[in-house]
Each structure stands twice: as structure tokens, then as C-alpha cells.
Amino acid sequence: MHAPSPKIIYRRGSRRRPTVAKETNAHKPASVWTVILTDAHFWVPAIVLIAGLLVLQWIR
Amino acid sequence: MDPLSPRVTSTTTNTKMFSPSIEAARLRKLQIVGILCGFGAGAWLGAAEAPTKLVKLGVSPLVVSLLMVVGVFLARWSVPALIRGTGQMRIDIRQAPHLIVWGILAGCLWAVANTLTIFAIRDIGLSIAFPLWNINSLLGIFWGYLLFNELRDAGKLRWLSVLGGALLMFAGATLLAIASSAQSPAAHPFRGIAAALAAGVLWGTMYVPYRKAYLTGMNPLSFIAFFTIGELGMMLTLAILYGGGPDALAHQLELAKPVLFWLMLGGFVWVIGDLFQQYAAKYIGISRGIPLSNTNQLWGLLWGILVFGELRGLSTSLYAQVIGGSLLMAAGAGAIALSSVTSKEHSRWKQAADREGQRYKVDAGYVEAGLSGNNQNVTGGELATRSSRTWLDYLLVIAATTIFIALAVLARAPNLSLNWPALIVLTVAMLIFLLVCGLALWRTTRFN
Numbered sequence: 001m002h003a004p005s006p007k008i009i010y011r012r013g014s015r016r017r018p019t020v021a022k023e024t025n026a027h028k029p030a031s032v033w034t035v036i037l038t039d040a041h042f043w044v045p046a047i048v049l050i051a052g053l054l055v056l057q058w059i060r
Numbered sequence: 061m062d063p064l065s066p067r068v069t070s071t072t073t074n075t076k077m078f079s080p081s082i083e084a085a086r087l088r089k090l091q092i093v094g095i096l097c098g099f100g101a102g103a104w105l106g107a108a109e110a111p112t113k114l115v116k117l118g119v120s121p122l123v124v125s126l127l128m129v130v131g132v133f134l135a136r137w138s139v140p141a142l143i144r145g146t147g148q149m150r151i152d153i154r155q156a157p158h159l160i161v162w163g164i165l166a167g168c169l170w171a172v173a174n175t176l177t178i179f180a181i182r183d184i185g186l187s188i189a190f191p192l193w194n195i196n197s198l199l200g201i202f203w204g205y206l207l208f209n210e211l212r213d214a215g216k217l218r219w220l221s222v223l224g225g226a227l228l229m230f231a232g233a234t235l236l237a238i239a240s241s242a243q244s245p246a247a248h249p250f251r252g253i254a255a256a257l258a259a260g261v262l263w264g265t266m267y268v269p270y271r272k273a274y275l276t277g278m279n280p281l282s283f284i285a286f287f288t289i290g291e292l293g294m295m296l297t298l299a300i301l302y303g304g305g306p307d308a309l310a311h312q313l314e315l316a317k318p319v320l321f322w323l324m325l326g327g328f329v330w331v332i333g334d335l336f337q338q339y340a341a342k343y344i345g346i347s348r349g350i351p352l353s354n355t356n357q358l359w360g361l362l363w364g365i366l367v368f369g370e371l372r373g374l375s376t377s378l379y380a381q382v383i384g385g386s387l388l389m390a391a392g393a394g395a396i397a398l399s400s401v402t403s404k405e406h407s408r409w410k411q412a413a414d415r416e417g418q419r420y421k422v423d424a425g426y427v428e429a430g431l432s433g434n435n436q437n438v439t440g441g442e443l444a445t446r447s448s449r450t451w452l453d454y455l456l457v458i459a460a461t462t463i464f465i466a467l468a469v470l471a472r473a474p475n476l477s478l479n480w481p482a483l484i485v486l487t488v489a490m491l492i493f494l495l496v497c498g499l500a501l502w503r504t505t506r507f508n
């Protein structure tokens with residue numbers, strides 16, 4: 001099976017050769033932030049940090 | 061192929077399994093390096109307190125902490141630039157961009173924990189506070205087991221060695237803290253205990269991002285650069301918030317000018333120790349690496365007693381406590397050092413690494429190269445060549461060196477009686493650790 005051809009862009013009024021569109025990360029299923037925020041491990045240090053700040057606010 | 065080119069995130073690259081396990085000889089070598097780094101970390105982290113003992117001005121502990129962190133920041137950008145070059149850091153960012161967030165989060169945890177210890181010492185004294193926040197290594201073992209498969213399939217003997225060793229170190233640390241304490245009775249016991257316990261929990265949890273990074277193949281030299289952004293940002297915020305605002309902070313900094321060099325030197329020494337701690341966490345895991353680097357208390361005490369003449373003229377029972385505590389800590393560290401990672405346990409680590417790689421779509425070759433400490437980076441499934449240092453790296457090194465020299469010129473010589481022979485012996489011991497650990501890391505991993 002052939003891979004899909006790269007999208008060719010023709011600019012109106014341009015004398016330059018058509019250019020190939022840059023590959024974007026749009027095909028990625030999720031952004032880095034989404035993956036981090038849905039990682040249960042992330043919430044362990046994040047919650048501990050918030051709790052630590054609350055303790056600091058209380059004891060100072 | 062351009063080593064800085066964007067990584068390929070094809071499904072085949074991301075989901076491919078690791079090649080057969082790192083051979084036993086390589087694993088053994090990495091463990092020896094990790095154990096050496098754990099002990100080296102203890103020596104350098106313990107010595108980091110020494111320059112701060114030279115500070116006798118009425119500067120707030122928060123400002124002392126902030127200035128040490130500034131020294132740490134300078135060192136954490138210049139040392140990696142000198143060893144590997146920032147080009148390698150860019151490769152790490154491309155491969156695992158999520159670890160910037162994890163690094164900054166770990167830095168924030170460190171800064172809050174460090175500030176809590178200042179309040180804990182104020183309220184309950186070092187003798188009670190230190191053992192309480194030393195629970196961090198026990199928590200490190202817990203997180204290592206729960207989240208990263210450490211000590212899984214390790215066998216009862218190794219469990220006994222690690223847990224027993226950590227408990228011995230905890231008992232030894234308690235004895236040492238009581239003996240070395242010259243604090244007045246607790247002013248606010250409940251608040252102080254809460255602060256010390258919270259610091260322990262924060263530090264113990266800080267190792268979660270560490271392990272996360274190293275299982276995903278991140279180089280410690282890159283990780284600490286992100287870590288320090290969180291560390292400095294959070295420390296600066298806390299110093300402004302709790303130090304009475306920007307004007308009060310500026311006034312305190314002006315007061316601290318003559319001692320800036322000593323504080324930042326302490327930060328620099330601390331970075332070397334922390335770097336070894338990171339390598340220890342990487343190659344022997346947090347359950348073994350963190351307790352070993354907690355031997356810093358022993359070294360701190362050695363500096364205090366031998367160089368600064370602390371505990372002079374005290375009762376024999378106190379000396380017995382010091383010797384007993386030291387022996388307990390040494391025995392605990394020995395037990396942990398002897399508890400090697402079996403190939404079965406290592407394969408469980410690899411399962412955790414595989415899980416991380418798949419979740420964050422990190423190139424499997426990059427993760428495996430990081431786990432086995434290979435001197436190659438993998439970009440898009442192909443080996444990338446090592447990039448040389450650029451003008452930016454030399455600029456970073458020159459800028460940091462210039463700042464340190466300028467501060468050294470401004471610095472006021474401490475008016476303290478020091479035991480110079482002891483100072484020289486301990487400095488030589490530190491340098492030996494630096495040489496041995498550095499050489500071991502270079503020969504085995506090329507700092508990768």
C-alpha cells in the first residue's frame with residue numbers, strides 16, 4: 001500500500017516552484033500536556049507540592 | 061543525519077520493544093558506577109554545608125537558601141555545558157519534551173522542602189527535625205516499588221538489605237542529629253514537626269520525577285538544567301513572599317554581599333553532589349541511590365567536628381552517640397550497597413521504562429541507550445553523532461567562572477579558627493571521590 005502523497009502548495013502569483021507542505025505534528029493523537037495531565041504519576045508530586053505550599057503558608 | 065532533526069513518531073518506532081536485556085556484565089558495571097556515585101553524592105552533599113558555616117552575618121535563612129540556589133543555577137548550566145555541550149541537551153528535549161515539565165516540578169518540590177526545613181529547625185531544632193525529614197529515603201523506596209517496579213522480583217534477601225539498611229541509616233541519623241544538636245527547646249513543636257514531616261514527604265516525592273526522567277533515557281546533565289529553573293523560580297518567589305517583599309529582599313542581598321561567594325560556592329559543591337545523586341538514581345534506582353546519598357549527614361558531621369571544632373568538650377555519652385550513629389549509618393549504607401539489582405529485577409525496570417516510552421512516545425532506542433548508559437543518542441530510530449560544543453557552551457562556562465571570580469574578589473575572609481590539616485584531608489577525600497566517580501562514569505557511560 002502506498003503512503004499518502006505530500007500536499008503540494010501552489011502560491012497564487014508566485015513564480016517559484018510549488019513547495020511541499022512541512023510535516024506537522026497534527027497527526028499526533030494527544031499533545032504533550034494532555035499526556036502529562038492524564039498520567040496518574042504526575043498528580044502524585046503535583047498534589048504533594050500543593051500540600052507542601054499549604055503547610056508552608058500555615059506554619060510560617 | 062542531523063542529530064537535531066525532529067524525531068520520527070511513527071507507531072512502529074514508538075511501540076517497538078527493547079532488544080534483549082543488557083548483558084549481565086554491563087549491568088554489573090552500571091551498578092558499581094551507581095553505588096560509587098551514591099557514596100560520592102554523600103561526600104559532596106555533606107561538604108556543601110561547609111561554606112555556609114562561614115556565614116555569620118545576620119542574613120535571613122531564606123536569603124541564604126536563595127543565594128545558594130543562585131550558585132546552584134550557575135553550576136547547573138555551566139557544568140553540563142562543559143561536560144557535554146548544550147547541543148546534547150537539545151537532543152534530549154526533542155526526544156522527551158515532557159521531561160522539562162517533570163524537571164521543573166521536581167525543582168519546585170525541592171525549593172518548598174528546603175524552605176520548610178528552615179522553619180522546622182526554627183521551631184523544633186535540628187535534632188528532632190533532621191530524622192523527621194530523613195524519612196525521604198523510606199518514601200523513595202515506597203515510590204520506587206509502587207510506581208517504577210523497583211525491588212520487584214528482587215528476593216527476600218535484597219528486600220531485607222535495602223529496607224533494613226534504610227532503617228539502620230534512619231536510626232543512625234537520629235542519633236547523630238540528637239548529638240549534633242545545640243538547639244534550644246522546641247518553640248512551636250506541632251508546627252515544627254509538621255514542617256519537618258512535610259519536607260521529608262516533598263523530598264521523598266521529588267524522586268518520582270527523577271526516576272521518571274531516567275527510565276525514559278534522559279541524561280542527568282540535561283535533567284538538572286530544567287530542575288534548576290523550577291528550583292530558582294520557586295525559591296525566588298518564596299523569598300519575596302515570605303521575606304517581606306522585593307525591597308526587603310534587595311536590602312538582605314545588599315547585606316549579604318561580602319558572603320555571596322561562600323554561599324554560591326556551597327551551591328556549586330552541592331551541584332556536584334547532586335549530579336552524582338542523579339547518576340546513582342539512574343543506575344541503581346531511587347530505592348538504593350537515595351539512602352546511599354543520605355550518607356551526607358555523616359560527612360557534614362565530619363566537617364563540623366574536624367574542621368569547625370563543633371562538639372568540642374562535650375560528654376563521653378555524646379561522643380558515644382556520634383560514634384554509634386555513624387557506625388549505624390555506615391552499616392546501613394553498606395547493606396544497601398551490597399544489595400545488587402538482579403537481572404529479574406532489572407527486567408521489571410525495563411517494563412516500567414517500556415511503559416513510559418510508550419506513554420510519552422519516546423523512541424525506544426533512545427530509552428534503551430539511556431538505560432544502558434550508551435554513548436549514543438538515537439534520533440528517529442537512527443544513531444546520531446555526538447555534537448561538539450558551541451559558542452553558547454563556552455559563553456556559559458566563561459560567564460559562570462567570571463561571576464565566581466568577581467564574587468571571590470568581593471568576599472570577606474572568614475574570621476574563624478579552622479583546622480586546616482583536617483580541611484585539607486577532607487578536601488582531598490572529596491577530590492578522590494570526584495576523580496573515581498568521574499572516571500567510572502566516563503569509562504562506562506561517557507556521561508550518557
